[in-house]
Amino acid sequence: MFRNQYDTDVTTWSPQGRLFQVEYAMEAVKQGSAAIGLRSKTHVVLASVNKAQSELSSHQKKIFKVDHHIGVAIAGLTADGRVLSRYMRSECINYSYTYESPLPVGRLVVQLADKAQVCTQRSWKRPYGVGLLVAGLDESGAHLYYNCPSGNYFEYQAFAIGSRSQAAKTYMERRFEGFVSSTREDLLKDALFALRETLQGEKLKSSICTVAVVGVGEEFHILDNETVQGLIDAFEIVGEETPAPEEAAPAADEPAAADQGAPADEGAAPMDI
């Protein structure tokens, strides 16, 4: 995207009916490292690529447990993600305390979306710069939602966010129809394969990724390194050839340096889906 005269304030519309600050916030999500989620009828898996600032530092924490039955993977401004995770945990525990019952995922997601929307309509605020993949299990089944900085949310069978997420989406697009009846192991396998797509040749090992599962009879938990490495080895993910080259990704997937965005006016604004 290019700078223009309508992008200073979040409360300023452009003549085409766009809020550029909100769209820029969604750009921030695309800069973060990839996070993917997929679900079957009984399980939901989240996986993320862990970037470290430098070799000396620890990895960013990108997957958070929100409650026994809900977890979230983030991409974008991790600080914003942390704050929103804290909000989600607070909502869940308050609901549990009052009703002795787990908060339905759909309701949490709506509360989160409404919170994000507020920031798109106040001149003294800025939108949250983080996208959240919310995975959860409740009475009505397994759910995977994506929460946008714009305040929109969508339910998905499978989704990926962050840099080079298009590669993972392409991988999953070909297979998602089968996910609903996948076993837990198949789901994990697909998650790791999809994650590998976003690495573009880099070797997949447990030190650079995080995987988490929630399912029927299985509380949300993050798999430890050994388990993940075990899965990687078992599925022989590392040894496989990369599949057909990814489709021409929109320039927005590229890191910030390449400013080859489509002209500002082209097409529908991302949040107007």
Place this chain on the structure above:
Amino acid sequence: MSVSLSDASIYRFLWVYPALQESVERMKPVGKHSLGASGEISDFQEILRYLDELILYDNMWDDGNSLGPKEVHNYLTRVMYNRRNKFNPLWNSLVLGGVKNGQKYLGMVSMIGVHFEDNHVATGFGNHLARPILRDEWHENLSFEDGVKLLEKCMRVLLYRDRSAVNKLQIAKITEEGVTISQPYALKTFWNFAAFQNPTVGAEGSWKVTITGDSLSLPPSPTMGDSSSTVIDYGNRLDI
């Protein structure tokens, strides 16, 4: 007081006390569940308003999720306990019953926030008079009719022991589909015990005296079915 039954339905009934109006309903449907109360009717009405709002907001989500009886019971517990902590209790004992996804639920909350779930619950004196009967005679596979009979038995005991009760009661039947509350109806009671015929005969300071056998003697305490005694009423004779 309530009982849980086998065919996924539970019910309870409560006394209906006459006041200035014909009857006061102490049991109300709340969403698909049913709430009954003893104690302050005004506080009960306030609680109904809280629950109305709760159910309304729950329905407004319109998302396929709904608050079940367990959730409502816990909400009420929080409300009652919170008020107790502020030294301003809602002066009620509440019974909540409901069925969700085939699971029956029956819970009680007192005015100080004591709460529990059981197969049979009662408020106030029902805990002392009725629950022993229920403990003996309740079982998992009670049919609706048997359950009603059991409850009527308990209610009769309570009625006999309460000087200000009326023999009217209502039954609520709660199933997965919802609640039906019957119209108030009366229980038959039996008062024709001999001891009740002339209860003050021979009491200290009473006008009525019993004669046993051939001499007029100080009367013994009134006994049941003592057919050999005759009653002489000195009430209107002023020369004794």
